[in-house]
Amino acid sequence: MPTSTRRARERAGIRDRIFTAALQVLEEEGAAALTVRRIATEVEYTAPVVYQHFAGKDGLMLELVTHGYTLLLTEARAIATAETDPDQRLLRVAAGYVRFAGDHPHLYEAMNGTAVGAAGRLEAAQPTIDLLAELLAAWSAVHGVKPPGDNASCEILWGTLHGMATLGRLEAVGTERAQHLAEQAVDAILLGWRHRPGLPA
Secondary structure (H helix, E strand, O other), X not given: OOXXXXXXXXXXXXXXXXXXHHHHHHHHHOHHHOOHHHHHHHHOOOHHHHHHHOOHHHHHHHHHHXXXXXXXXXXXXXXXXXXXXXXXXXXXXXXXXXXXXXXXXXXXXXXXXXXXOHHHHHHHHHHHHHHHHHHHHHHHHHHOOOOOOOOHHHHHHHHHHHHHHHHHOOOOOHHHHHHHHHHHHHHHHHHXXXXXXXXXX
């Protein structure tokens, strides 16, 4: 094996170890516990080694948030593919979103908080937003109605699901009930759009 290839693999291996350690700290303890020094200690390297692979805590956090949205998108696509009915597809995806938030509370908080800048967060979230727009377009085509345009329909559903996910963290509600509430809320929103033709496009 050429020396350059071996070094590239070693470098990739170190980067993976750093990322895995950072993800574990974030998932278990939250963003406040995530520091370059802490991660360096976890992987038994010095802080400068971490900086060789990531642009400090901010760069590492952005990659973790992007990873979170990739996980969410993968789960949402799997749910959407398994369901053929456009209404039920949106309801199942809604429940899946809330379940994801309950399964990964600290990661979800980082994905929707101020751990990374707004532009980076939006870029990471965009593929998931695009999937939601696709599902809404399919639903709209089947029912022959137009939900609010200018991204408003996605924002309405996203805000609703985020609210339900937040409720799910409360002991009095819990993730399982929040999933059912999310389905009911989305169902009510879709019903309202179906029975109000002529909404602004």
